[in-house]
Amino acid sequence: MKNTTVRVKHHMTGSKLLGAGGSEYVALETAIGLAKHGFNVCLDAILLKYIARYPRGELYRIARFYGIPSSEVDLIDICREKGSITINVSGDFLSGPANIIYFHFPSNLKPEIYYTGLPLYMRAPSYIYYLFNKLAMESLVKRALVVLANSVMTAMYIHRSLGVKPFILHPPVNLIDIVRLEPLSRRDRDKIILVVSRISYEKQPYNVLYLAKALQELGLHDWRIFFIGSSAKFTDRIIERIYDIAGRYGLEKYISFMKDVDREKLVDYYRKAYVYVHLTEKEHFGISIIEAMAAGTPVIIPRHSSSWIDIARSDDSLAIPYEDYASLRNALKKIIKSPELWEKLSSNSRRHGLLFNRDNFHAEIAKYVRFVSRIVNSNHR
Numbered sequence: 001m002k003n004t005t006v007r008v009k010h011h012m013t014g015s016k017l018l019g020a021g022g023s024e025y026v027a028l029e030t031a032i033g034l035a036k037h038g039f040n041v042c043l044d045a046i047l048l049k050y051i052a053r054y055p056r057g058e059l060y061r062i063a064r065f066y067g068i069p070s071s072e073v074d075l076i077d078i079c080r081e082k083g084s085i086t087i088n089v090s091g092d093f094l095s096g097p098a099n100i101i102y103f104h105f106p107s108n109l110k111p112e113i114y115y116t117g118l119p120l121y122m123r124a125p126s127y128i129y130y131l132f133n134k135l136a137m138e139s140l141v142k143r144a145l146v147v148l149a150n151s152v153m154t155a156m157y158i159h160r161s162l163g164v165k166p167f168i169l170h171p172p173v174n175l176i177d178i179v180r181l182e183p184l185s186r187r188d189r190d191k192i193i194l195v196v197s198r199i200s201y202e203k204q205p206y207n208v209l210y211l212a213k214a215l216q217e218l219g220l221h222d223w224r225i226f227f228i229g230s231s232a233k234f235t236d237r238i239i240e241r242i243y244d245i246a247g248r249y250g251l252e253k254y255i256s257f258m259k260d261v262d263r264e265k266l267v268d269y270y271r272k273a274y275v276y277v278h279l280t281e282k283e284h285f286g287i288s289i290i291e292a293m294a295a296g297t298p299v300i301i302p303r304h305s306s307s308w309i310d311i312a313r314s315d316d317s318l319a320i321p322y323e324d325y326a327s328l329r330n331a332l333k334k335i336i337k338s339p340e341l342w343e344k345l346s347s348n349s350r351r352h353g354l355l356f357n358r359d360n361f362h363a364e365i366a367k368y369v370r371f372v373s374r375i376v377n378s379n380h381r
Contacts, residue, residue, distance in 0.1 A: 004373050005040040006031075007083030011094040012046075022171060022287055023104055025066050026150075027089045028059075029172040030102075032068070033362025034369060035075035042079035046094075065230075067174050067263040085372055088144075092129075093136035099372045101140060102148040103166060105284045106157035108137040111202075113157070119201055138162060145372050151285045151306035167368075170310060172361035173290045175354065177267050183296025183350055184271050186342050191223040193332075194273035194297070196266070196288035197280060199229040199259065205238055207279040212251040214329040220336065224256055225277075226269060231259040270295035274342075275335050277328075283307045293318075293353030298345035300331045311356075318348050 010027035027045060035041045048055040055078050063073045088095040091103035106113070111126040141147055141162050149155035149166035159165050193211065197203045208227055215223050229235075239257045246252040261269070270276075276292035278301045286307035292299050293311075301307045303321035312319035320335060322328040335342055 004085060004369075005042065005083040006034050006369055007079055007086045008034070008041060008043050009086060009088050009095040009098060010043070010045045010090050011096070012090040012092065022285070023090055024062060025174075025287070026102070026104060026171050028062060028066065028068065028073075029174075029358055029361060030087060030089050030365055031076040032072045033172070033358070033365050036072075036362055037366035039366070039369060040083075041075070042077045042083060044079035048078055065263065067177050067267075069176075085369060085376060087369070088140070093132050093140065097140055097143050099144060099376065100146045100148065100368060101144045102150070102169070103154050103158055104150045104171065106154055106161065108133040108161055109157055122201060145375055146368050148368070151310045153282070153306035153309065154284050168310075169364055169368075170356060170361070171285055171287060172358035173287050173294075173353075173356045175291070175294045175357050177263065178270060178291060178294045179354060179357075181271065183346065186274075186339060186346070188272075189274045190272045191220075192269070192273040193223060193225045194269055194276045194292065195225060195227045195229075195279055196270075196276070196292070197227075197229045197278075198232065199227070199235045199238055199257065200232050201234065201238065203229075203280045205229075205279065206242060206245075207281075208242060208255055209245060209249075209251060210325050210328060211277060211279070211332075212246060212254040213249070214325070214332050215254050216251060217329065218333055218336075221253075223254070223336075225254055226256050226258060226273070228258045228261050228266060228269060235259060267291075267295070270297060273297050275300060275332070277332075278302060278305075278307055281305065286311060289319075290353050290356045293349035294356075295353075296346045296350040298335055298342055298349060300328070300335065317344065318352050319345070 008027055008031045012023055031041045031043045048058055059073055060070055063070060086098040087100040088098035089102045091101055092107040110130055141164050147164050147166040148169045149158055150171050155166045155168050195208060199205055208225060211225055243252055246255055270292050276297045276299045278286055278289055281302050281304060283302060283305040289299050289301060289307050289311055300320045300322060303323045308314060308321050320331040322331050
């Protein structure tokens with residue numbers, strides 16, 4: 001496949017506003033995976049295009065943040081010419097036409113359908129983004145040879161709105177630095193409830209207040225919530241506001257925010273935490289959930305999410321679901337008060353989490369590109 005050049009396109013600029021997230025990671029892993037499987041690959045990303053002096057330096061910085069070895073970044077290049085096959089990995093109008101479109105969220109739907117809790121001053125730009133996607137996406141999908149979605153929920157939304165049934169390809173999860181260490185036993189865990197998420201409005205960070213309230217009501221006064229996430233434009237404002245509300249109700253001692261923690265430290269928290277709680281309702285997938293599971297950390301996740309459908313397979317022997325404050329509180333109580341439940345979930349989580357390793361994603365995306373390559377090459381004969 002060395003004569004086939006694949007252009008991986010990611011032109012979303014949202015990370016500057018919302019913080020680094022899964023879409024940048026998937027773009028990088030797509031390029032790396034295809035290079036490992038014998039393709040010439042270049043990454044066409046707007047955040048790299050305008051770093052004139054040393055764009056690869058930014059690429060290495062992003063890779064370090066996600067724990068990807070720099071030797072793997074060396075396999076890909078920055079796009080300087082057109083590729084024979086293109087992949088739109090942001091799944092939106094910004095990355096434009098492509099042979100393969102990979103949706104990691106339903107970008108052509110109104111934002112309140114999948115992002116609740118956006119403040120008023122963010123709704124206008126969100127609606128503009130949605131309108132452009134709504135206008136462009138039908139045409140882009142018709143021109144694509146393969147349409148992919150990251151989860152059952154995303155695929156359902158795309159099918160309902162565009163009449164196309166995407167193939168489901170779960171995102172890659174970097175477990176290299178997690179699986180090399182054995183999980184800590186329950187006795188060696190700290191009294192930490194871990195939350196890992198971008199600290200931005202669409203991820204519903206204010207839900208951490210309900211988690212703190214649950215600790216207070218359960219009398220778990222020596223437990224702490226560590227909220228770790230990438231920062232962005234409004235992160236400090238969000239944290240300040242949450243601490244302000246928490247202070248009024250005596251909840252501030254339960255919550256600790258940590259911004260832009262390096263990968264090694266994050267893995268350490270995955271291993272030391274007693275339980276992981278995901279706070280984002282209608283989560284499209286949830287890479288951090290799998291990272292926690294691979295560390296043998298039991299997880300509590302929203303029932304109304306692809307996290308429950310795609311990751312936990314709707315199986316309460318793999319995760320504990322919740323749908324409201326009462327069920328969140330009860331889930332927390334059950335897992336803390338029952339050593340047997342913790343042990344079962346920890347063991348099952350570790351085994352199940354390993355199924356989502358990045359090598360599987362690399363192999364699957366390469367299969368789709370080979371399929372498209374055969375079609376493109378036959379059309380050019």
